[in-house]
Amino acid sequence: MSDTRSAAETIRALDTGLFIDGKWVPAESGATFAVVNPATGEAIATVADGGAVDARRAIETAAATQESWASTSPRSRSEILYRAHRLIMDRADELALIMTTEMGKPFAEAKGEVAYGAEFFRWFAEEAVRIGGDHTTTGDGANRIVVTKEPVGPCVLITPWNFPLAMGTRKIGPAIAAGCTMVFKPAELTPLTSLALAGILTEAGLPNGVLNIVTTNDPGPVVTEWMTSGLARKLSFTGSTAVGKLLLEQAAGTVMRTSMELGGNAPFVVCADADIDRAVDGAMVAKMRNMGEACTAANRIFVHRSVAEEFGRKLTEKMSALRVGDGTADGTQVGPLVEEKALTKVRELVDDAVSRGATVMCGGTAPDGPGYFYPPTVLTDVSAESDLMSTEIFGPVAALIPFDDEDEVLRLANATPWGLVGYLFTQDIDRALRLSSKLEVGMVGLNTGLVSNPAAPFGGVKESGLGREGGRVGIEEFLETKYLAIPRT
Ligand code: NAD
Numbered sequence: 001m002s003d004t005r006s007a008a009e010t011i012r013a014l015d016t017g018l019f020i021d022g023k024w025v026p027a028e029s030g031a032t033f034a035v036v037n038p039a040t041g042e043a044i045a046t047v048a049d050g051g052a053v054d055a056r057r058a059i060e061t062a063a064a065t066q067e068s069w070a071s072t073s074p075r076s077r078s079e080i081l082y083r084a085h086r087l088i089m090d091r092a093d094e095l096a097l098i099m100t101t102e103m104g105k106p107f108a109e110a111k112g113e114v115a116y117g118a119e120f121f122r123w124f125a126e127e128a129v130r131i132g133g134d135h136t137t138t139g140d141g142a143n144r145i146v147v148t149k150e151p152v153g154p155c156v157l158i159t160p161w162n163f164p165l166a167m168g169t170r171k172i173g174p175a176i177a178a179g180c181t182m183v184f185k186p187a188e189l190t191p192l193t194s195l196a197l198a199g200i201l202t203e204a205g206l207p208n209g210v211l212n213i214v215t216t217n218d219p220g221p222v223v224t225e226w227m228t229s230g231l232a233r234k235l236s237f238t239g240s241t242a243v244g245k246l247l248l249e250q251a252a253g254t255v256m257r258t259s260m261e262l263g264g265n266a267p268f269v270v271c272a273d274a275d276i277d278r279a280v281d282g283a284m285v286a287k288m289r290n291m292g293e294a295c296t297a298a299n300r301i302f303v304h305r306s307v308a309e310e311f312g313r314k315l316t317e318k319m320s321a322l323r324v325g326d327g328t329a330d331g332t333q334v335g336p337l338v339e340e341k342a343l344t345k346v347r348e349l350v351d352d353a354v355s356r357g358a359t360v361m362c363g364g365t366a367p368d369g370p371g372y373f374y375p376p377t378v379l380t381d382v383s384a385e386s387d388l389m390s391t392e393i394f395g396p397v398a399a400l401i402p403f404d405d406e407d408e409v410l411r412l413a414n415a416t417p418w419g420l421v422g423y424l425f426t427q428d429i430d431r432a433l434r435l436s437s438k439l440e441v442g443m444v445g446l447n448t449g450l451v452s453n454p455a456a457p458f459g460g461v462k463e464s465g466l467g468r469e470g471g472r473v474g475i476e477e478f479l480e481t482k483y484l485a486i487p488r489t
Contacts, residue, residue, distance in 0.1 A: 007101045007328060008044070010094050011192060016047040018054055018215065019198045021061045022208025028053045033217035035192055038104040038336040039326040039371045047191050050214035055183070055225035058212040062154040062181040063231040065209030070151045070179040072207075074129045077176055081125035083204035088118040088165075088197075095196060099164050100327040102190045104335035104372075105290055107327055116452065117166035120173040120470065123454040127475045128177035137488070144486040149479040151179035152257055153233030156226045158185050158219075158247075160239045161338055162293045164193035170454075170469045171236045172201070172211065178478035180234070183226055184213045187239075189338055191215040223247070230254055234478065237261065238295075241418070241463045259467035259477045261295070261459060263392050264420030267413035268298035268449075269435065272306045274425035278447060280314045283398065285449030286423050288322070288376065291334055292396045293342070295464075296421050296443075296452060299393055300382075302409050305402045312361060312380045312400055319376040319398065320362040326371070336372040337395055343372040346395035349388040353399065356383040363397070384412065406435065414440045420460035421451055442468075 016032075017024035031049035036042065048054075088095065096110035105113070134147035155175050159167040168186065175182050186194035198213055216222045226232050227250035235251050237244055238261040251258050268286055270279045286298035303311045327335035337343045343366060350364055363377030374395050382388070382399040393399070403409040413422060422439040424446050426432050436444045442460040443451045452458060457471035467477050 007097050010097050011045050011101065014045070014098075014192060014195055015199060016045060016192075016195060018048045018050050018058070019195065019211070019213040020054070020058050021212065022202065027051060033188065035102055035189070036339070037101050038338050039328070041370045041372075044101055045192060047195070047215045049218070050216040050222055051218070052221045052225045054214050055222040056229070058183045058214050059154065059226050059229045059231050061209045061212050062183050065181045065207070066151075066154050069181050069207065069210050072179065074131060074177075077179065078125045078128035080201070080205050081121045081128065081173060081176055084201050084206075085118045085121040085125065087200045087204055088114060088121065091200070095165060095193065097328070098192050098196055099190070100335070102192045103161055103164060103338050104327055106332045106335050109290065110327070113163055113166050116454070117163070117169040119454040120166065120169040123470065124173035124177040124475065127174070127472075131178070131475065131479065142488060144488055146484040146486060148482050148484070150482050152478050152480050153180060154231055155180045155182045155234040155236060155478065156223070156232045157182050158223060158235070158237045158239060159187060159194070161187035161189040162290055162295075164190040165197065167238050168194050168197055170458075170474075171238075172197075174469075174475045174478045175236075176206070176210070178475055180478050181209065182211050183232070184211060185219060185222055186213070186215060188215070188217050188219065224250065227251060227256070228253060232256060235259070236477065244465070257477075259469065260465040261469060262420075262463060262465040263418055264295040264297070264460065264464055265299045265390070265392060265416045265418040266296060266421045266423065266441075267439070268301045268423040269409055269413060269425065270301070270303040270307060270311055271424075271426035271428070271431060272304040273427050273431070274307065275427060275447070276307055276310050276314065279311060279425035280318060282423060282425060282445070282447065282449035283315055284318055286445065287398050287449075288319075288334065288396060289450070291337060293338060293394045295392075297393070298423060298449070299399070300389055300413070301398055301400045302403050302412060303400055305404055308380070308400065308402045312378065315398060315400075316361040316378045319378050319396075322376045324373055324375055334376060334396055337374055338372070340372055342394060343374055346374050346393060346397060349386075349391060349393055349395075350377060350379065350397055353379050353382050353386040353388055356386050358382045358386065358399070390416065406431070410435065410438050414438075417463040418460065419462035420464035421445065423449060
């Protein structure tokens, strides 16, 4: 693994301007903002701080490029994605180091995200050449119906900070495959990975103007410019439900297509008949991936009272054995949280749960700085009234709630406006099928703590979102259906 000095060198070598029409340019205002390493609290780079004027240039470029890009062959778009996939994998160490340094996840986990993120490009390289249509006749036989799929048009892509590479490739991959141009705004906490990705796509042969990136420390004006431009035809957003709702209102203004991947509040249900060791392993993945900073994170762990003591003890053993530290250091398993605000929020949620009667099995107290570290924490007997039951914890805190029967756990699991993912551990096939169908979620992990995969349709119900990313339906989000009526003569 590279050391801190080479992390600094890697980051220094990046272009940090706005990326518009294939060129790196400063913000029109000349402004920049700092990117901070959450393990140290120190600035590691400054990037261009774009505004509405820059946003306008970016969307005009995307609109002007749409027609020529849409007319390229599916095979040529596929080849760009294959080449970009290869380049990402060849530079896995470099990209992982950038991610670890800008958002904190341990280097080994960042490398896992590189492989996961790259795979979206390979998956959509394969989809680009399989865009289908349909051909039928009307019921009375008078007309032929020819159905084609067209690129939806210029897209607005907005991503969060927690998976800086994969959240981008999950949108850029299908947009390229479908023949859509893009304006892209990565999260202000983690712009560097996206800038590195732009360099890779250029090297892979992506024409100028197809992907345009505006980094900014003030997302409102930039995104509003795009949403009200009348030039963008599609919004693909991943982030919090609160911001998602705001953007849905803006999308209504020009009736834009939307794909919304929003927040979660995942229930993790351990039934009395579960294989407890397997459930503990599953909980470690579902809870601790990305230090708990994942929309898929197990937020509420419901454990049948008859196995609650055993599950709690075994989970505590594993959680307290995790090594916390700077993600670039060898052996680190848990990095810092992304920023001070996140640390304060986790602290407050734990304090609230404890004040309502929860027992701290391990962790529960943040160390002094520097860095925004919080230790792996297990809380048992968490009250249903605790704030963390209705808030995304987004930290390494496992909240265990005992339950007595199926009806009760279903009622508790579904008592939330979110519905992204649920996890279920049971060895009884009938119970597995019954509970899976009754959980109000878009995805169920059955005896597994990991559902994310480029080949699977990722997404949620209720306030967790609209549409799906990845899988066979992923490209559909970037395509319009057009139909030709042709009289039969
Ligand atoms: P966030 O909503 O604060 O930010 C997401 C993006 O929206 C960022 O790029 C941000 O700059 C931008 N944004 C913020 N305010 C905006 C505004 N007023 N107008 C336009 N854009 C604005 O979310 P976050 O803190 O970056 O990410 C964490 C959230 O993302 C969590 O709720 C998590 O569950 C969710 N998430 C969901 C998925 C999923 O696939 N469902 C995946 C990852 C993260």
